Amino acid sequence: METNTQELNSVQNARKRMISLLAKATRQELETELLTLDATPSHDVVRGPETGLVMVRGKIGGGGAPFNLGEATVSRATIQLASGEVGHGQVLGTDGRKALLAALFDALGQEERHASSVAAFVDRVEARISNEDRKRAEQTAATRVDFFTMVRGDD
Amino acid sequence: MYVAVKGGEAAIANAHRLLADRRRGDRSLPAISIDQIVAQLGLAVDRVMAEASLYDRALAALAVRQARGDMIEAIFILRAYRTTLPRFGSSVPVDTAVMQIERRVSATYKDLPGGQLLGPTFDYTHRLLDPSLLSDEEIDGPLEKEPLSEPLIRVLDILAGEGLIEEDGDLPQDHIPGDLTREPLEFPLERDLRLQALARGDEGFLLSLAYSTQRGYARTHPFVGEVRIGEVEVELDLPELGFAVSLGRIQVTECQMVNQFKGSAKSPPQFTRGYGLVFGQSERKAMAMSLVDRALRAEEFGEDIVAPAQDEEFVISHSDNVQATGFVEHLKLPHYVDFQAELDLVRRMRAEYDKKQAAPELREAAE
Amino acid sequence: MSLTTDNNGAAAYRGGFGNPVLQGQGVFRIVMDAMARPGTIRSLEPAIAGVKPPSPLCVAAGAVALTLCDADTSIWLTSALRQSAAKAWVGFHTGAAFTEQRAESRFAFVEKGGVVPGFGQFALGTQEYPDRSTTLVLEIEALSGGMPMTASGPGIREAIEFSPRGLPDVFAALWAENRALFPRGVDLILVAGADIVCLPRTTKLERREG
Numbered sequence: 001m002e003t004n005t006q007e008l009n010s011v012q013n014a015r016k017r018m019i020s021l022l023a024k025a026t027r028q029e030l031e032t033e034l035l036t037l038d039a040t041p042s043h044d045v046v047r048g049p050e051t052g053l054v055m056v057r058g059k060i061g062g063g064g065a066p067f068n069l070g071e072a073t074v075s076r077a078t079i080q081l082a083s084g085e086v087g088h089g090q091v092l093g094t095d096g097r098k099a100l101l102a103a104l105f106d107a108l109g110q111e112e113r114h115a116s117s118v119a120a121f122v123d124r125v126e127a128r129i130s131n132e133d134r135k136r137a138e139q140t141a142a143t144r145v146d147f148f149t150m151v152r153g154d155d
Numbered sequence: 156m157y158v159a160v161k162g163g164e165a166a167i168a169n170a171h172r173l174l175a176d177r178r179r180g181d182r183s184l185p186a187i188s189i190d191q192i193v194a195q196l197g198l199a200v201d202r203v204m205a206e207a208s209l210y211d212r213a214l215a216a217l218a219v220r221q222a223r224g225d226m227i228e229a230i231f232i233l234r235a236y237r238t239t240l241p242r243f244g245s246s247v248p249v250d251t252a253v254m255q256i257e258r259r260v261s262a263t264y265k266d267l268p269g270g271q272l273l274g275p276t277f278d279y280t281h282r283l284l285d286p287s288l289l290s291d292e293e294i295d296g297p298l299e300k301e302p303l304s305e306p307l308i309r310v311l312d313i314l315a316g317e318g319l320i321e322e323d324g325d326l327p328q329d330h331i332p333g334d335l336t337r338e339p340l341e342f343p344l345e346r347d348l349r350l351q352a353l354a355r356g357d358e359g360f361l362l363s364l365a366y367s368t369q370r371g372y373a374r375t376h377p378f379v380g381e382v383r384i385g386e387v388e389v390e391l392d393l394p395e396l397g398f399a400v401s402l403g404r405i406q407v408t409e410c411q412m413v414n415q416f417k418g419s420a421k422s423p424p425q426f427t428r429g430y431g432l433v434f435g436q437s438e439r440k441a442m443a444m445s446l447v448d449r450a451l452r453a454e455e456f457g458e459d460i461v462a463p464a465q466d467e468e469f470v471i472s473h474s475d476n477v478q479a480t481g482f483v484e485h486l487k488l489p490h491y492v493d494f495q496a497e498l499d500l501v502r503r504m505r506a507e508y509d510k511k512q513a514a515p516e517l518r519e520a521a522e
Numbered sequence: 523m524s525l526t527t528d529n530n531g532a533a534a535y536r537g538g539f540g541n542p543v544l545q546g547q548g549v550f551r552i553v554m555d556a557m558a559r560p561g562t563i564r565s566l567e568p569a570i571a572g573v574k575p576p577s578p579l580c581v582a583a584g585a586v587a588l589t590l591c592d593a594d595t596s597i598w599l600t601s602a603l604r605q606s607a608a609k610a611w612v613g614f615h616t617g618a619a620f621t622e623q624r625a626e627s628r629f630a631f632v633e634k635g636g637v638v639p640g641f642g643q644f645a646l647g648t649q650e651y652p653d654r655s656t657t658l659v660l661e662i663e664a665l666s667g668g669m670p671m672t673a674s675g676p677g678i679r680e681a682i683e684f685s686p687r688g689l690p691d692v693f694a695a696l697w698a699e700n701r702a703l704f705p706r707g708v709d710l711i712l713v714a715g716a717d718i719v720c721l722p723r724t725t726k727l728e729r730r731e732g
Binding site: 008015019050051053056057067073076092133137141144 | 205211214243244245246249250251255258276298309324325326335336346347348351354355391393395396399400401402407409430434
């Protein structure tokens with residue numbers, strides 16, 4: 001088995017971030033963004049959209065050897081723009097259309113004409129997610145136990 | 156022995172139609188939607204995902220609805236569905252150390268970095284039926300507070316710093332994680348395969364086994380080092396790109412159980428560990444899993460195997476509720492021919508018995 | 523691992539099954555029939571419209587990969603295939619992982635003219651699980667017009683003649699060794715263009731003079 005342990009270069013890192021955020025965009029966000037384009041760019045679907053499984057692995061003890069925890073549904077698609085860029089979409093769940101849209105934006109993100117608008121889009125998705133995370137973290141923080149101890153007092 | 160029996164088609168079709176009617180129930184009530192089940196019966200959905208070994212809330216909710224709330228039936232349906240899908244690959248192991256945490260408690264340290272975060276727990280509720288839920292009363296939103304800036308370190312790392320606890324479980328570098336959905340089980344199992352089986356095992360069965368260890372059937376002196384619930388990223392290597400990308404996040408529950416260990420000729424006294432990791436929010440299951448994981452490591456620590464919870468073949472062979480229900484419930488299917496044969500046998504034995512009873516003098520004469 | 527971040531290396535993406543379910547079933551059926559009737563030539567033509575693997579992988583070998591390989595089947599490739607676009611193509615369309623250890627592979631592919639390793643170096647299965655073995659997909663020049671052989675065994679009434687062209691001279695000896703391991707051993711799919719001939723480990727081969 002081959003695994004990837006090499007350091008990613010900056011182009012790869014940017015692409016990784018983009019694809020990962022497109023996976024976390026909601027279907028609605030992707031559809032809305034699609035409407036902002038003049039027209040759906042012409043493209044071929046080279047794989048999918050199809051739904052299958054990914055075996056989710058955990059680590060023994062949290063940090064040890066990997067083990068198979070159970071599977072998750074994943075939908076994926078790969079498209080190629082008429083201009084040649086290939087985009088991959090792979091998202092948890094059974095929504096093939098969402099995978100297709102993620103693939104389309106991944107391809108557009110590599111194309112000069114759309115790169116900046118896609119970058120702005122994934123930035124918005126990232127901001128939305130970090131707001132939600134922040135809110136949940138604050139809700140959780142409100143359930144933090146503040147122990148009173150006679151020695152330390154309540155700081 | 157089974158023989159084909161024909162003639163039930165109409166009865167079966169009508170039974171299915173009746174089932175559909177009863178499932179829908181009173182038509183004057185609105186049908187329950189999948190979204191409602193996901194949102195308001197979330198822990199039932201989580202249990203189905205965990206034991207079906209398939210993370211998909213919408214499909215699990217559909218299964219719950221289809222099964223009329225019969226959890227094992229829902230698990231069965233979802234398991235059957237997963238066999239229809241191709242597998243794209245295996246994820247990069249999820250990293251629970253960087254979880255988006257919704258709950259985190261430790262029973263071993265009161266003051267720990269990040270604090271005790273209770274989250275949406277049933278603990279400290281009074282378990283009194285709440286009549287306010289009879290109607291759809293307005294529910295207050297949660298309060299918010301500034302989170303601590305310190306990271307939520309893993310509790311066991313505190314003990315590990317002192318060298319008083321064993322490390323996370325390692326297997327040889329070239330070990331490929333076993334997969335019980337692909338290869339038949341061969342006992343004894345490696346710990347990775349056991350954990351896979353336990354993660355999908357029946358919550359009730361594991362709970363009872365875990366309880367048995369507390370009551371003295373393989374004592375392990377457990378403490379909850381840490382329970383954490385939250386979301387983790389699922390990353391998949393894309394060979395076509397040469398790196399891993401996120402597919403989204405899933406919710407998991409993790410339990411790190413700390414167990415006393417006296418030490419042996421080979422290893423010094425130190426704390427040992429049991430590990431639980433489960434899809435969704437399921438603290439009871441994760442805790443039971445970690446207790447059973449530790450009990451099943453008896454041989455590894457040179458402990459005497461004296462109790463059911465330590466018997467790997469017993470535990471793993473009987474923890475799967477889909478297998479169990481299949482074998483138990485198959486007894487209601489036609490066994491007409493088997494039973495005729497049994498009936499015949501009992502009649503013959505009875506006739507012989509009666510004959511001997513009726514003529515004791517003959518038997519004595521023969522002796 | 524060759525990175526295909528160059529998106530214009532479209533060879534890796536094009537030429538898969540346009541309709542994976544129906545085409546996969548179509549090829550599977552033909553391969554299954556060919557396995558059940560060793561030594562007979564079958565064409566995959568009816569099921570492989572649009573299939574275009576990058577060279578040096580021929581169309582039949584590509585279609586077999588698309589049909590039988592997935593994330594659970596590790597694949598061994600000759601160095602020529604490993605260094606070609608065929609590797610990325612197979613990886614992309616099947617999700618299979620590649621291994622350089624022959625004994626760990628479930629499928630192995632050898633292009634036309636490539637060196638055929640000894641069968642004993644591949645996974646041979648165990649007595650308990652003889653199915654845990656490698657299936658070799660071997661491209662040769664042609665499935666007829668070559669070394670005349672007589673095949674017999676399960677799935678063959680009496681005997682059948684066939685004459686593959688382009689097999690190495692040692693093939694008959696290698697195959698005899700493989701057969702001797704039964705129930706262990708490798709299975710073989712010979713391919714040329716869009717045609718296949720299957721030789722499961724049960725098939726006995728004899729060289730015919732003339």
